[in-house]
């Protein structure tokens with residue numbers, strides 16, 4: 387029996403960051419897929435009162451909010467460490483995680499990735515081009531800031547992979563399939579190269595939408 391159970395929606399970037407962290411730790415887990423309509427069901431609201439994913443269960447301990455889950459996993463599964471020991475590098479990791487949550491997801495990914503991928507593929511609806519257009523200036527600002535934070539470093543917090551790389555790669559990966567990617571990432575080849583390296587990692591390969599959907603279907 388796997389000690390770690392993750393409730394998530396296949397395709398969720400936040401869920402993917404958690405699964406990728408478990409993969410980096412080479413730790414087995416059980417995935418329980420949550421169908422979007424079930425997010426508001428009492429059973430799921432008991433796990434996550436705000437009706438979102440992911441949720442982690444570890445024995446009798448239950449945790450929601452991706453950053454909390456990622457840090458918990460890094461504490462209970464210390465190897466390989468995904469938080470820098472150096473205070474300044476750890477500060478950069480925390481900053482990048484919050485840029486991901488507050489500026490990349492809110493108003494950028496949850497508009498552009500949603501309109502380009504989730505709406506057509508899961509709902510059969512056309513993308514709202516006006517909404518995408520409105521999100522583009524903010525998206526360009528966020529991509530520029532991510533590129534600046536990354537700089538010439540191999541990873542967001544410096545020489546070593548950290549939780550921030552997993553969270554941001556899971557989020558940015560969605561953009562690769564959109565026509566907005568060349569516009570947003572074109573001016574930032576270092577950021578695009580970093581995403582290419584991240585996508586090559588076994589942890590990211592093991593947690594693509596398709597792989598997670600297959601895992602969910604297998605139970």
Ligand SMILES: N[C@@H](CCC(=O)N[C@@H](CS)C(=O)NCC(=O)O)C(=O)O
Pocket residue numbers: 395398399400401425437438439440450451452453487
């Ligand atoms: N702050 C939450 C955000 C999680 C989140 O927004 N998850 C999305 C999927 S990527 C979700 O559950 N969306 C369902 C909804 O908004 O109804 C976290 O960090 O875990």
